[in-house]
Amino acid sequence: MKKDSVIYLTGSGIPDARPLKPYSDEACSFLAALSDLLSRHRNPPDVATLAFFCRRANIARLKSDFSSPDVRLGRGTVFHIAPSNIPINFAFSLVFGLLSGNSNVVRVPSKAWPQVDIVCGAINSLLERPEFSEFAHRIAMVRYERDDDVTRFFSERCDARIVWGGDETVRRIRSIPIPPRAVEVSFADRYSFCVISEESVMKLDNVAVARLANNFYNDTYLVDQNACSSPSLIMWLTGPRRAPGARERFWSAVWLRACEYDLAPIHAVDKYTELCCCLSRVDDVESVVRHGNLIYRLKLASLNGVEGLCGKFGFFFEYESDNIDVIASHVTSKWQTLTYFGVEKPEISRFVADNFLRGIDRIVPVGSALDISVMWDGFDIVRTLSRIVEIK
């Protein structure tokens, strides 16, 4: 490996401080201090989100939720491979690594996101404080161009590896071995959908519809509808009383909100091309509604093959039914997030449990699709990255 191909934004070499307990006082204090520094940044908004996540009260809440009867310790050194196009994800990955008691090598996006400089700058200034000096041996933030030799170097020296970012990446990185004892957490391509009750949309006043649309926007347009937890399929639950106009009301509100969306010309063409591809491929198209190029809606007459229909940049597939259970037979292990509106929690729990689903790891209200936490993709990341010491 060429040493000069790796740029250390923070730390050096392979950090391998002694492991700590999950939610150790040391890590909690460090994150609280990081939160203080970062909360000065109102922009970019995802840095503010990170600061809010790391604030003392939130970490304390996570800690109290984490009750483990066993003695647990971090596994050692975690190698994080962060995605290049969610700028703040690398920082959350580091936070999970610290909370689980580990030392961390984090490959940051090779793209020059301002978020990377802001977070690494804050960490560097914390490391200069005497009370956090030990963290210099816990954190290395590295930047390198795609290079299997570098990935191999860090992989051979880690106790756990976290790979964010889709099937292709996971396959490629899996071909680079980690030590026999090491564990791997990888995040593959996923499929997500949204369930909205028609009647409940009709009951909303205009302010509430706008709020719902804003939440929906945050789940989708905010990340080009390209996050694995952004819904592609919108399932409209119809009730005994028809609610004509509910959908148009919803989409009009989304359209109003999406007028702010900066649709790049290339993405408009991408989206139109994808629409044409879908039309030639899918036999069960009931109708297509286009609101300019901001919103494309393709209404499906059947759910066959729905998992292969992934929209981006505001391209949604719609299906209507009076029974949420009809979707159960289509759910595979690829399905990740279900966002819902106007459906009661017990009904949702019943749907998942009674249908013995293979997929769906997260069920959250519309607006929370992207809320990342220690639970993600069906894992408790802090538990996975710590080991149990069995004592009898």
Place this chain on the structure above:
Amino acid sequence: MFQFDEIASLPPFSLGERDKNSLFERAMADMTLFHFERCEDYRKIVRGLGFDTKSLRGVSDFPFLPVRLFKSHELLSVDRREVVKTMTSSGTTGQSVSKIFLDRETSSRQTKALARITSDFIGGHRLPMLVVDSSELLKDRKMFSARGAGILGFSMLGRDVTYALDGEMRLNLDAIEAFLDRHKGGNVLLFGFTFMIWEYFYKALAESGRRLPIDGGVLIHGGGWKKLQASAVDPASFAEALRSVCGVSRVHNYYGMVEQTGSIFMECEEGRLHCSIFSDVIVRRHMDFLPCPTGDEGLIQTISLLPWSYPGHSILTEDIGRVTGVDDCPCGRLGRTFAVKGRIARAEARGCGDTYEKR
């Protein structure tokens, strides 16, 4: 039903806006219906997009296919047995390429239209022609790349077709000089792709310090400026540079694509690209695909009355441009004129994409 023969012998820049619109409305309706009835993918797409083939009127109301669809789909409106030529775009290695299927008729219309359009610029006589490319390019005749097809198509407009470059893309000075000797004092036509001309003809001549006596010659070139943008070569400096090494007095750029071979858009003496009676352009806003007012930049849609064997008569390109006028070019040619700014910029999507950026 619209017949190609109606326009085949009209002067190519002779229709004013009103006449051209009525011709194109009729032709577009017939062509759209023709492909709708014969190409299943086209039918499914057009039906899904919600175009009612019976109630369309204005030319800009007709459906258009995104150009990339010709890369992912094999689109045909004739029986496969009638295909005499399959043309491909010259994508770089690893990229998918467009596949365009030509039957005898569509292919011959392309040749006719190209001859009609270019004769308006260089006269109806066949000129001795120097092709600035390598003859090796045409070795495999079964698959026509865009470059090969362009050269072959234009070659039919010339005589004593001579290649200026050898198999290694080096200047073949012996061949060039013999060619110029044979046509001393007469008019000659130079043809090639913009980048090839710059890289292997202009640069080689400039380096060697030689000046070729092609004074009075006409140069026609196309294929886009993208590769030259890095070297900051614009049309004016391109023409000037060529004049300095070989004296050509007229330089015509053209805009065209393998998906609509034949109905090319030639740049006139005023530097405007011209639609002919075989073609038209509509510039559309990317936010809603509505037509832009004259002068505003948007995505270029190209219309060609030539494709019948494949549904390529109305295509949304990935190029940005603007309309510069209709029937008002000082050169006197009628029809819409426009300018091309270049390919739309790639932009990365947000979201959980792949960590290992694709190269």
